Amino acid sequence: MVLTGTGTGVGKTVVTAAVAALARDRNRSVAVLKPAQTGVGPDEPGDLEEIGRLAGPEVTTWELGRFPDPLAPNTAARRAGRPPVTPSQAAAAAVELSRGHDQVLIEGAGGLLVRFDDDGGTLADVAWSIGAPVLIVADARLGTLNATALTAEELRRRGIACAGIVVGAWPAEPDLTARCNLDDLPLVADAPLVGAVPENAATLTRQEFLEVARRSLAPEFGGEFDANGFAAEFAA
Template identity: 60%
Template sequence: MTVLMVSGTGTEIGKTVVTAAIAAAASAAGRSVAVLKPAQTGVGPGEPGDAAEVRRLAGRAVTAVELVRYPEPLAPDTAARRAGLATVAPAGIAEAATRLAAGHDLVLVEGAGGLLVRFDEAGHTLADAARLLGAPVLLVAPAGLGTLNSTALTAEALRARGLAGLGVVVGSWPSDPDLASRCNLADLPEVSGLPLLGAVPAGAGTLSPADFRAAAPSWLAPPLSGTWSARSFLSAWPA
């Protein structure tokens, strides 16, 4: 796996922190890592975006690339139209990822919100870029009530497009999970047809970069260069 698409089942669910954790774990395992943010929205000129945040947490050895930026926190197509700026198409995303893959062991492409958020006027999405790249997609999902439906729908969208889903990571696992969150741990793989590959603690992004890098492998399963075990985690949080 050289290129991995990271998509949320929605927005504000911990996708950037999960991307940083994967980058940190892969770097700790000796892999060279690049993160690509095709479209950054809701961030002004000169302000750090998601790619910069991944690099801050995962380490300066990580290459961070942002293709386009729009000031309003909207879907990229809408934000571009309102700002009078050019959109980014799947071919541009695929070209940038391929270029990065030539010099890195792992390229993480972080989407904008959910899988089917529109990137351009033609309605292209992260799924279209994944198809061009032949890259698997990792789903980042919230822990609580409602996540089963959104995760199942996203996994169904992947299968309908002939795309490979790598697995699901819980983007922000609460320190005191409620009943729905605990039940969802067991139910997410069943409803999505994808393995559970990690759970990143809520507030992980506020850790110091050194502490974040040290802990990141313990939040992720071996396919993501970590040591996390779904079975052990489930036994620690019984429903």
């Protein structure tokens, strides 16, 4: 499964960790692939270190490329004077990981159409080439409806299955926009709301995080999240 965001900073890494944690809790072997990590130096912890901390060291992680500038992968690679990671390389790595794991998660950088290379390759190309569904991690705030709708529309245009929408950082005190978005996100995307992870989840211990993941993701991921009940709790 591929995980993409509606933008940067929407909680994609934490959602990836939550999916991985629940899979491990069901005794499934899990690998997480990060094709391109940007904005992180060679000796700094990146997204995969965060996933390992939250989901456990049993999760296999693989980062194909790391570039220090916090930019789109193709631009960051060009500025670093290094070759970019291509969609074909990412797809090949995912296939290799699938041979030894029950589940492979591929976490993108930014949104679905952020460029990996100067030929225009994107995360959507990776998903399409390996036939993987895409889970959309959405923001809760104003502006998320347009970004989510465009992401879902592009998936349909390419014939890529959408695994649903997860709100990646549900606020402790949701405003009117966030509460209304619980009903509106599934409508604009024509895809189910399958989770909402609280915004402070990354600060928790591993065991606390597992419990939050269970409450925050739907049964198809091994959780207990009920979209209708959650929306009713925060009805605008």
